[in-house]
Amino acid sequence: MTLTYLPWHRPSSYDERPCVRDERTELDYRAFGARVEAAAEHLAARGVGRGSVVAVMLPNQVELLVAIMAAWRLGAAATPVNPTFTAAESGHQISDAGAVLVIDADNVAELPTTPAGTLPPAETAPGDLALLVYTSGSTGRPKGVMLDHANLAAMIASMREGIQAGPDDHCLLVLPLFHVNAICVSFLTPISVGAQLTVLQRFHPVDFLGAIERYRPTYFSAVPTIYSHLVALPAEVTADVSSVRFAICGAAPAPPELFAAAEERFGFPLVEGYGLSEGTCASTCNPVDGVRKPGTVGPALPGQVVAIMAPDGTLLGAGERGEVVVKGDNVMRGYLRRPEATAEALGDGWLHTGDVGILDDDGYLRIVDRIKDMIIRGGENIYPKEIENVLHGGAGVLEAAVVGAPDPLYGEVPAAFVSARPGAEIDVDALLARCREELTKIKVPVAVHVLDVLPKNPVGKIDKPALRARVAGA
Template sequence: MNLSTQLHQTAARLGEKPAYYFMDQASTYAELDAAVTKFASGLSQLGIKKGDHVALILGNSPHFVIGLYGALRLGATVIPVNPIYTADEIGYILRNGDVKTVVGLDLMVQLVEKLHEHLPAVENYIICESGQTEANSIDISKLSVFPKLKTFNQIIASGTLDFAPVELNEEDVAIILYTSGTTGKPKGAMLTHRNLYSNARDVADYLKMNENDRVIATLPMFHVFCLTVALNAPLMNGATILIVPKFSPAEIFRLTKKYEATVFAGVPTMFNFLLQYPEGKAEDLKSLRLCNSGGAAMPVALLEGFERKFNVLVSEGYGLSEASPVTCFNPLDRPRKAGSIGQSIIHVENKVVNELGEELPPGEVGELIVRGPNVMKGYYKMPEETAATIKDGWLYTGDLAKMDEEGYFYIVDRKKDIVLVGGYNVYPREVEEVLYEHPDVVEVAVVGVPDPNFGEAVRAFVVSKNPTLTAEQLLEFCREHLAKYKVPSSIDFLEELPKNTTGKILRRSLKDQVLQVK
């Protein structure tokens, strides 16, 4: 079984049910499945074959959903790309990923014009209409790339419903997800049809998603968290997706109230924005039965504050691109533990090991490793990196964790983020958790910086709601709750913290800024 076939079967069963709402317009499962088939047929007529690589440079939209499932139905390999990447970043992924066809917004035609001479392997650029005036002002017929340009609507119109889906093997590569590349160039994680299908199925079952659910998709669809939890898993069981082009607290409250949304998936920053939104009322979120948090560790103070204000359960989980992505979630039928990423989902094993790969007893900190049908095939064209990451069938995550006696896992920190102060390990998350407890702190990030006396020192960056709050007041607060070596050597106040497109706070960016100043 694969995602495309599953969608077709769901459409046969629930054809008239809304598959998604976008800009307050509904599209049924029958309409979605027909569009997917036509798009697959249209791609085939362009000469796209099984195994060819198709890049989606799109935001959250029906174009992304149809493009993804249409390419998969044809047997092509999809490469989702963040549309706000620079020309250099996009060009690297398209070249390294051996992309043959690009699907992107019409707003990108000038970038395409700039890149296409350096991308001889790309044969087709399929442009999706955005309806924005700046796109309409471009005369694409005068562009040198024009012969390679088609529109999304042209591809759909040229397709037919009698297109026969290509036979897929579960070990065929369905998607290549390029990691953010915090160390060196991005790596392309190859996810098979089995990887994606099994994780969507197991997440849907674990979170008890069904055809009565209405799931908010505001996380970026090109990111694996949204891809599985808010797109593939809901479509697996006939739920309705509420597609949000861009995260906005006001829009989340409006959509939840209007459509009686039942599931919201987000990163901690999104929950923080919702909690801080002055006009947000518990009444507006009363239809939610569940909120899922992932992408980064959620501060306990934030989790408890959100649940207290809105009276809705927040189930924190864990995943990574190389695992399609979910490996853990807090269970819905057993106690939820604040600060924990929960227990292993069905069919997936997690364990904590030392540097020799030996499993550690409960309570001890080590590296989290993962095994299951969701673990990637490897990194595209990077056999050495693959061998260093997957050993004896286990995926080494690079995250430090511990497990309690009941099998609940806790992320301590990224292995590379540990701050070594005079020989003592300081986990940034522990310091961040304390600072989040202060009533005037909105956001915080902690990094390690060079120190001539102790090797490294702890430095905190804080966003505060109180303009009179001082660094000394926060340091005194830390001294009451942390050992002396864990207390930040300095605290900087910022208007906002740097984040990536999913809303994840970028510690590395802050650390780089400090080093550049030095």
Template sequence: MNLSDQLSITAKKYPTKTAYIFQGEETSYMELEGAVIKFASRLEQLGYKKGDHIALIVGNSPYYVIGLYGALRMGLVVIPINPLYTAHEMTYILKNGDVKAVITMDILLEKFTAIADKLPKVNHYISCDSGADLKLDQNLLSSKLKSFTQLIQEGSLDYDAPELKDEDLAIILYTSGTTGKPKGAMLTHKNLFSNAKDVADYLTINGEDRVIAALPMFHVFCLTVALNAPLLNGGTVLIMPKFSPQEVFRMTKKYNITVFAGVPTMYNYLLQSAQENKEDFAGIRLCISGGASMPVALLKEFEKAFEVQISEGYGLSEASPVTCFNPLDRPRKPGSIGRNIINVENKVVDEFGIEVETGEVGELIVQGRNVMQGYYKMPEETAVALKDGWLYTGDMARMDDEGYFYIVDRKKDLILVGGYNVYPREVEEVLYSHPNVTEVAVVGVPDPETGEAVMSYVVVDDSSATKEELIGFCKEQLVKYKIPSKIEFLDELPKNTTGKILRRSLREKVVN
């Protein structure tokens, strides 16, 4: 089974049921299925064959859903790309990914005219109408330009899709590339379908659920948890073009949303508006957090304010992405990423790959039908990440005696102070518990005496919290070598498009 075939089954079973809502308009499963078939048929007529690569560079919209499922229907390999990337960033991925067609928004077309000569393998640029009043050069990208809407209108419902095998490549997800160039994680139809199904089963996401997609769809967290999982079971997806706390509250109340998925930063923004919007969240039965570790103080405050449980989980692009979630049939543990989801095994090992004792810190490794084939055209990097059937995550973790895992920190984020290990998250948890701190990020900085020192970047509320006060607060709860030697106040912390705090940018800030 795969996502495309399952959509067909769901459309036949629930033809009139709403698949997604976008800007007030509802689209049924049969309408979605029809658009997917027509788009796939026209791609084939344009000369594309099973196994060809197509880039999907659009924001949260029906274009994304139809483009994704339409390409998968005819066996193309989809490469989702952040529309906010620069032309330089896109060029690398499009060339490295051997892309033959690009689906993108009309407002981005000028960006592609600047790099088109560097992309001779791209045969078509399929333009999606943004609704903006654009005056585009009709010769833009010459004969390579096609209209997304027109392709669907010209498509045929009489289309025989090629057979899709479990191990056929479906998506290549380029990681953010914390060091060096981005790496393309190769995910099969089996990887994507199994993880969406296992997540839906584990979190009981069903046909009665209405899931809000506020995270960017090009990110694998949203792709699996807020799009594929609900569509598998006949649920309804509310597509939000971008995250806005007030819009989330408004849409949640208007459309009776039952499931919200977000990163910790989103929950922080929602919490700041809790007092006047609490009732709007009354229908939410489940909140899902991932993408980054959620500070325990934030989790407890949010749950208290909205009277709803947050199930924190863990995943990575290379695992499609989910490997752990806090179960719903028992009390969740604050600070934990939960237990193994269905059909996935996690364990913590030492530097030799040997499982450590319960409670000890080591590297988290993962095994399951959700784990990638490898990195595209990067055999050496693949050999480092995949060993003896296990995916090495690069995250330091521990497991308790009930099988709950806790992320301690990224391997590369570990700070060595005079030979002592300092995990940034531990220091961040302490600072987050201060009543005036709203955001914090801890990094290691060079120190002539200890090798590295602990530096904290902090965002506070309107109060007059001082560096001395925060350092004194840390002294009450941390051993001396873990206490920040420097604290810098910022108006906001640098984040990526999913709201994940970018420690690398903060480290570069120190170096520069």
């Protein structure tokens, strides 16, 4: 297995090709490799070696990528930490990961840029631990997902073939780099083929369109919230986005109407994918060139198997509803020091996603909902995503989320939260009427709460635990 995303394995023909840039720095492949070597020397002098863990707690910038690669150069692993975390949140991750060093805003300037040539040759092996990515913690304390270099190489090969990435591609990286999506799809995949990436520190709709016009990327990966903000921009806000050959949407469910609106406004195809950190990022994706089925997250990516499993462990056929399970070399090694959680997720040889889905006759996956998000109303199973899709079609609705509210008679009932598009107002009575028209009575929300903004977790997903706490408190 060749780990082609590592600077010390790159072909010499890449040396002068553009590699990575942010608002302050621009490096070709030779210069990026030199930065990594110099940073690795710096880390080695501070006790980092094979088997160590380095915590990297930085906003999106070139130095973050250099620091991760420098850890790998020494046979160490990296754990990317959300730079907006509180001391308690970051302290838990750094301690749980056993990090021997933290690279943050206070010491990143100490990283040298010119190597002295003091390190022995790199000996990075596929089985070496590469990343400790911490789950969002929506079901408890965050757990460290152990991903080795074999996992990363498998994911990159899968994604590279799936999106047909080549040396002429240019990715605009906008998602936070403490998340595996940004690391794998926007960073490692392009540099594995000699392509380039431009790193944005944050997202702002108008500035993002300006960055596309300025840097001329060929693709980018984002979450539904970003596309919602882009399509909500006033019609007079325009930009030349003709360089973009496709964009990826993932990390959270998105209604088909959002895809149609984005494609109509910007002209490039928007492909929806699906995956988990435990699967190193993505397991399915609608094809860039091929049949894209709205409402699905596409077929399995190359090198992976996606199936639907019944509660008794049998695999189900097309059209049957059950838990989505995944197999492939991209599936994690396990959770750090969590043998019970690892056995629960991987014990039968499949990665159990906790998502409910259906495969059609062509192998395209439709996500019905999270098993844990399912609302049980008087013994009847209700999937919030079905209700959310109806709400998204309502006039003026930007975002929608449905959670179970406590009920003394039925146990729980659906309650909805929505936010409005800029300049729009939401007619709650009209929304409820739409729900009554399109949903059976038990699925109609008992209330629709209008918020200025729906709460989000650190990776941009709607924070349903916070919404559940809100309705429980009410």
